[in-house]
Amino acid sequence: MYQPNHHDFQTLIEAMPICTILHDAQSKDILWANTAALSALGFTLEELIPLKAPDMTRDAPKYKRSIGLRWLERAARSGQRTIEWCYRSKAGVEILSEAVATLVHLDGRDVLMVQFRDISREDKVKRDLIHAEEARRVSEQQLEYLARYNAMGEMAVAIAHELSQPLAATRNFIEGALIRLGDTHSADQGVHWGLQSAVRQVEHASTIIKSVRDYVVKLEQSAxxxxxxxxxxxxxxxxxxxxxxxxxxxxxxxxxxxxxxxxxxxxxxxxxxxxxxxxxxxxxxxxxxxxxxxxxxxxxxxxxxxxxxxxxxxxxxxxxxxxxxxxxxxxxxxxxxxxxxxxxxxxxxxxxxxxxxxxxxxxxxxxxxxxxxx
Ligand SMILES: Nc1ncnc2c1ncn2[C@@H]1O[C@H](COP(=O)(O)OP(=O)(O)OP(=O)(O)O)[C@@H](O)[C@H]1O
Ligand SMILES: [Mg+2]
CATH class of the missing domain: 3.30.565.10 (Histidine kinase-like ATPase, C-terminal domain)
Incomplete structure (x- = not known):
């Protein structure tokens, strides 16, 4: 049965595509990083070791050095902790990552092994999904509004149709009453005025109704x-x-x-x-x-x-x-x-x-x- 030896383990870790950085659990200083981490960040091991967290993170409060240190501290106490972290490469490129810090005991001391992977693509997909969902909600609202508006238009046409008959009849009745009043000398001028005003209102209502129908059918017809x-x-x-x-x-x-x-x-x-x-x-x-x-x-x-x-x-x-x-x-x-x-x-x-x-x-x-x- 194959038993990997010490050298094989090192080869395996170096070949792993997941970026790995080792920190001292006490001081949090960087001790070592694998090839994947070095090539993702663009530093040599010698350049990386003296760096402190703020040199690798963006200015967002979410990625402040104190928060990074707290995360490592908690990992040191509890054994493992995950965080969304933002590394910055030597070229200044920000790498949004999911980082897991795990406490391990190496060479007689406590070490935090941080493994991180770039999640910026997933993050973009997530953001795109949220945008798409938001756009869908807005267009649904607009659709509902249009549907209601459309229903209103249809109702207006139906009402216009239903009302035109009684309105025409009302106008005839009032005009008939005016003619009869005109024959009577004792007719009250106030009654005359009231009835004439009523005729004007009915005429106005009829014109509105007619124009609503015309409007819904075709604007140009009545413009x-x-x-x-x-x-x-x-x-x-x-x-x-x-x-x-x-x-x-x-x-x-x-x-x-x-x-x-x-x-x-x-x-x-x-x-x-x-x-x-x-x-x-x-x-x-x-x-x-x-x-x-x-x-x-x-x-x-x-x-x-x-x-x-x-x-x-x-x-x-x-x-x-x-x-x-x-x-x-x-x-x-x-x-x-x-x-x-x-x-x-x-x-x-x-x-x-x-x-x-x-x-x-x-x-x-x-x-x-x-x-x-x-
Ligand atoms: N002259 C105004 N000064 C201040 N606010 C106004 C004025 N005109 C309209 N608004 C605001 O706009 C709102 C919408 O007006 P709109 O005419 O569409 O509806 P409404 O008057 O509330 O109801 P209705 O559909 O019966 O006319 C009003 O409720 C009011 O809040
Ligand atoms: Mg109004």
Whole structure:
């Protein structure tokens, strides 16, 4: 039976691909290293022996000399200890390693045999896996959002379809009632006004519904050339219906020149309404004299810009990133859909939408649309 002799053991250790360094268990000084360790680190044995741990480790706190010494100390006490350690070669290359220190008794003294192997490739694979997992999670979230968004679109079409009939009937009934009232001399002017307003609301609802259907089917079908100032003017009535009960004063500033854009007018109108309604809601807690909502249209570097400015608390820091992404609302009973819809509508019109906080208070929400030739 073959019995390796002393010389054979040395040959075996020298031939082993695993890097091995021997440290004195007491002083932790390096005593010896095998060929694999010397070639991995690029030092000769004479160069390596006087080196101390900090010369071989990178500056990360995780690889501090004191931590390395503690690891060796524990190994000396318990017999064996493993650590993730970073060696540095003579050329300055960092070698992320898994290192095992084992206490052995050699030549009448306690020695720590450290065996280490390069795990930088495994570490990269691990990091790549973590990144891939993170990317998968984000894309899953986006997919879920898109699915919900898509479902919303389908629901909108279904609702648009279902509502158009009763709305048309309501309008007919109200108009019929108006005609009858017109015949009666005693008709109350207030009743007349109320019914006419109701007809306008129903007409507006019908136009929104029609445009939602048109929009979902194909944007181009219903897009037209519109002056943004005109749109601002059209929405003013609906904004005032909300502003008045909330005691919000409106300041509307159209531009001096026409701002011709190519758009689906009712949808861009909805964007203006959503922004204005948010501003009005935002100021509900302010003293009455400070409740002012400013809407401005202007030409700005080749685009038409519309901004809606309020004097509220401004956008909260936690909300900054997510307000346009949908399903974020800081309001009791808010859906968090208004701004996401605005972003979608403006995006499909090749425009931009953004928000800024104002000093000392308030926020301004703006959108821009490409100008088209008059
Ligand atoms: N003018 C504003 N000032 C401060 N924060 C605002 C303003 N407008 C919007 N926000 C913030 O953005 C969030 C999202 O607004 P968004 O219009 O999308 O949803 P919502 O108003 O909460 O609900 P809804 O879908 O019914 O409109 C709001 O809940 C609020 O936190
Ligand atoms: Mg809103």
């Amino acid at each position: 037209e050339r519109v002056d943004l100032n005109e749109l601002l003017h059209e929405t003013q009535y609906f904004i005032s219906l909300r502003a008045e009960p909330s005691q919000v004063r409106l300041e509307i500033t159209p531009s001096a020149e026409p701002l011709m854009v190519h758009c689906e007018r009712v949808l861009i109108g909805q964007v203006i309404l959503n922004l204005a309604f948010n501003g009005i809601e935002e100021m509900s807690g302010l003293p009455v004299e400070r409740r002012v909502l400013r809407l401005r249209a202007c030409r700005d570097d080749g685009v038409a810009r519309l901004s809606v400015e309020d004097c509220g608390r401004g956008i909260q820091a936690v909300a900054q990133e997510k307000i346009f992404d949908g399903f974020f609302s800081s309001k009791v009973g808010g859906n968090g859909i208004g701004l996401a819809l605005c972003k979608n509508i403006i995006g499909r019109h090749h425009g931009d939408i953004w928000a800024q906080n104002l000093e000392p208070c308030g926020a301004v929400f703006s959108f821009s649309l490409p100008l088209v030739g008059v």
